[in-house]
Amino acid sequence: xxxxxxxxxxxxxxxxxxxxxVKMSARDVKVFYGDNEALHGINMDILENEVxxxxxxxGCGKSTFLRCLNRMNDTIDTARVTGLVTLxxxxxxxxxxxxxxxxxxxxxxxxKPNPFPKSIFENIAYGPRLHGLVDxxxxxxxxxxxxxxxxxxxxEVKDRLEAPGTGLSxxxxxxxxxxxAIAVSPEVIxxxxxxxxxxxxxxxxxxxxxxxxxxxxxxxxxxxxxxQAARVSDKTAFFHLGNLVELxxxxxxxxxxxxSRTEDYITGRFG
Amino acid sequence: xxxxxxxxHISQRFDEEMEGIVSDLLAxxxxxxxxxxxxxxxxxRGDVALAQDVIxxxxxxxELELEIDDHCIQILARRQPAAGDLRAVVAIMKAIKDLxxxxxxxxxxxxxxxxxxxxxxxxxxxxxxxxLIGSHVISMLQNTLQAFREMDADKAxxxxxxxxxxxSDYEAILRQNMTYMMEDPRNITRIVEMTWVGRxxxxxxxxxxxxxxxTIYLVQGLDVRHKDDDQLQAIVQSRPKR
Numbered sequence: 001x002x003x004x005x006x007x008x009x010x011x012x013x014x015x016x017x018x019x020x021x022v023k024m025s026a027r028d029v030k031v032f033y034g035d036n037e038a039l040h041g042i043n044m045d046i047l048e049n050e051v052x053x054x055x056x057x058x059g060c061g062k063s064t065f066l067r068c069l070n071r072m073n074d075t076i077d078t079a080r081v082t083g084l085v086t087l088x089x090x091x092x093x094x095x096x097x098x099x100x101x102x103x104x105x106x107x108x109x110x111x112k113p114n115p116f117p118k119s120i121f122e123n124i125a126y127g128p129r130l131h132g133l134v135d136x137x138x139x140x141x142x143x144x145x146x147x148x149x150x151x152x153x154x155x156e157v158k159d160r161l162e163a164p165g166t167g168l169s170x171x172x173x174x175x176x177x178x179x180x181a182i183a184v185s186p187e188v189i190x191x192x193x194x195x196x197x198x199x200x201x202x203x204x205x206x207x208x209x210x211x212x213x214x215x216x217x218x219x220x221x222x223x224x225x226x227x228q229a230a231r232v233s234d235k236t237a238f239f240h241l242g243n244l245v246e247l248x249x250x251x252x253x254x255x256x257x258x259x260s261r262t263e264d265y266i267t268g269r270f271g
Numbered sequence: 272x273x274x275x276x277x278x279x280h281i282s283q284r285f286d287e288e289m290e291g292i293v294s295d296l297l298a299x300x301x302x303x304x305x306x307x308x309x310x311x312x313x314x315x316r317g318d319v320a321l322a323q324d325v326i327x328x329x330x331x332x333x334e335l336e337l338e339i340d341d342h343c344i345q346i347l348a349r350r351q352p353a354a355g356d357l358r359a360v361v362a363i364m365k366a367i368k369d370l371x372x373x374x375x376x377x378x379x380x381x382x383x384x385x386x387x388x389x390x391x392x393x394x395x396x397x398x399x400x401x402x403l404i405g406s407h408v409i410s411m412l413q414n415t416l417q418a419f420r421e422m423d424a425d426k427a428x429x430x431x432x433x434x435x436x437x438x439s440d441y442e443a444i445l446r447q448n449m450t451y452m453m454e455d456p457r458n459i460t461r462i463v464e465m466t467w468v469g470r471x472x473x474x475x476x477x478x479x480x481x482x483x484x485x486t487i488y489l490v491q492g493l494d495v496r497h498k499d500d501d502q503l504q505a506i507v508q509s510r511p512k513r
Contacts, residue, residue: 226353227351230353253354254353254354254357255353255354255357255358255492256354256358256492257354262354263354263355264279266353266354267280267352267353267354267355267356268280268281268282268285269279269280269281270281
């Protein structure tokens, strides 16, 4: 009975997708590490309130591309990005743009949970304070609580908000990092292998969370776990050797991919 | 691409498992073809021993259905197949159901063959139409299996289209049998039984067509169920080659 309800829900989502606006867009995006061209001109639209998964073998460029979406590649000295990346139609590589502000709008969750070596409360409070999103302690408390609630962590930590964030389990730490990203009211959340360091139960909880969050945010997730991409995403993009080979509805990619390289990868014919 | 491969996985064991269900399905298909052929032969020639043999062998077909089903479930549970592999497993799980039903129809024919085995010489002419429809259905079954073996959508389409001639053969049998019944009402019981045989063969054609449709799904990823011949042909042939 439950599974039937879920599948009806998915159908409705798919029908609604047609009306989703373009949230982020990439045109002819190339990334160079020194002289080495790592991404060969990627074109992609990411739609609002949709989960898009990037899959592909190691070194295919999926993480590199994800990092273009909030200018994380800026932090690598040898990296150079060309082409156009837009958020709500605005060029995010524009010189006048505030990168700190961009990274609040386009948040990121990393492979390894990386809470600050501070209390659980401070982990969440840091961003809103930095961005001046709150005026007083009461507002701050509210943001911390609502962020932890949205990340499904509140009930587990509400009695120990002053305990160090690093003392939580791996899965809890990852949800803390998601809560931290949410606290600054992002529009897009980028996730780079968010579950690869987690056990299956913690992974399921994060996947469930992704499903809930997509109502409010646009989510792009890099994953090595193809079943995870199949479970959580609406769209799947397959990268290979620095190219975007195929981008389609997840239901199509996993049942009837159009490119033989996609098929070979998702069926375990090369890795 | 109008063919599909099931091997070439990094895991050789996965290749073996996939090849296992494909070859088991083909073996099951060959067995039901044989059963159909024997049942028809027994019916036409009044060979009771052969008909009994068909009836007893039907259990083996049922067992094969269960075995293949179980292998498919294991692959779904343990390999989480995707794309062409997933379509192959799903197609096989559906195809074995139709093959099992073909087996049931063959058994039905065999039972009628036993019942009517004491035929007088004068009735023999009535079996002519069955030779024809029989040869058509056997040919369709063989082509259906060949299309599956080669995972060739064009061949599956051609085999599916053979169903039409079997349907018209059945129509002819119906018309002819009505004539026989009118000629001599004492024949009615016998002729009704013979009509059941025609009906069973017609059903076998329908099941074979289903298997062809699953083969097309397997190869091209297109769901072509519930389409008429023209639609089927148009869809399969319009599919862009990869």
